[in-house]
Amino acid sequence: MGEKAKLIFWQALTPVHPGTGQDSSSxxxxxxxxxxxTGFPIIPASSLKGVLRDGREDERANRVFGSLESAAELTLTDARVLFLPVRAYAGTFAFLTSPLVLERLRRDQKALGLSPLQAKIPTPGKTEALLGAGPTIVHGGQVILEDIDLEARVGAVSGLAEELGRLVFGNEAGYFQERFALVHDDVFAYFCEMGMEIIARVKLNPDSKTVVKGGLWYEEAIPAETVLSCFAIGSEGFEELERPYLQIGGQASVGRGLLRRLGGGA
Known part of the structure; x- marks a missing residue:
């Protein structure tokens, strides 16, 4: 049986902390x-695969996910950010993406023999936000984000918004299309750097219920609503991906790291 590829989309339902396992000293x-x-946040393929395997050591798991004796029949790529949610003055939040993100997705689709994005991917100016039809994130002719105000160009990427909505969200495309914004690569990179959720964590003394010395630290997390994409490549085992959700990364016991698989894909 020959190898095939499948495009998978995940959406963060809660903040996700795919950590590096190291203290940054910052x-x-x-x-x-x-x-x-790029500096864009990712969920490493090893994290996805580990959760999908979930400690199983049976013959099927060893065949699909690999073992010390044999290579895996199913390969996963890192999950990259496709749409980043950023708080907006109107419409609550915007789904941001950039030409670089979409061109890389289209390149990878072609390389793996999948049908690539068909709509034109224009390049917005650094002060522009290209929108689909009927956006809810426009106020006074602008898309007003947390730190940056962008000139709204309504309808400039209607076809792209519709295609991405169908591909990624399926029947939920409307919720996405009204918040979709294509921005300059530099603007997207800025929000990938500055737009992560910062969570303060503390360790308490079990007796006094006070914070122990050195027991305060800060964790970064990919924010809820973020959409990520990855590819699965192999000859079998694709049914292992047919899960409605995954719990991934740190702090699962406090509800973080919940991803749902979106209905789109190819």
């Missing part, structure tokens, strides 16, 4: 994992 003690070249 203001944020425990950062999220990031791509070296």
């Amino acid at each position: 203001v944020v003690d425990l950062p999220v994992a990031r791509e070296v070249a």
Whole structure:
């Protein structure tokens, strides 16, 4: 049986902390994992695969996910950020993406023999937000984000918004399309750096119920609503991905790290 590829989309239902396992020695003690070249946050493939395997050591798990004796029949790539939620003055929040993000997705689709994005991917100016039809995130002709105000160009990427909505969200496309904004690569990179959720954590003395010395630290997390994409490549085992949700990363016991699989994909 020959190998095939499948495009998978995940959405964060709660903040997700795919950690690096190292103290950063900076203001944020425990950062999220990031791509070296872009600085964009990712969920490493090893984290996804570990959760999917979930400690199983049966014959099927060894065949699909690999073992010390044999290579895996199913390969996963890192999950990259596709749409980043950023708080907006109107419409509550916007789903941001950039030409670089979408061009890389299209490149990878082609490389793996999948049908690539068909809509044109224009390049917005650094002060522009290209929107679909009927957006809810426009106020006074602008998309007003947390730190940046962008000129709204309504309808400039209607076809792209519709195609992405169908591909990723399926029947929920409307909720996405009204918040979709294509922004300059530099603007997207800025929010990937500054737009993560910062969570303060404390360790308490079990007797006094006070914070122990050195027991305060800060964790970075990919915010809820973020949409990520990854590819699965192999000859079998794709049914292992047919889960409605995964719990991944740190702090699962306090409800973090919950991902749902979206209905789109290819």
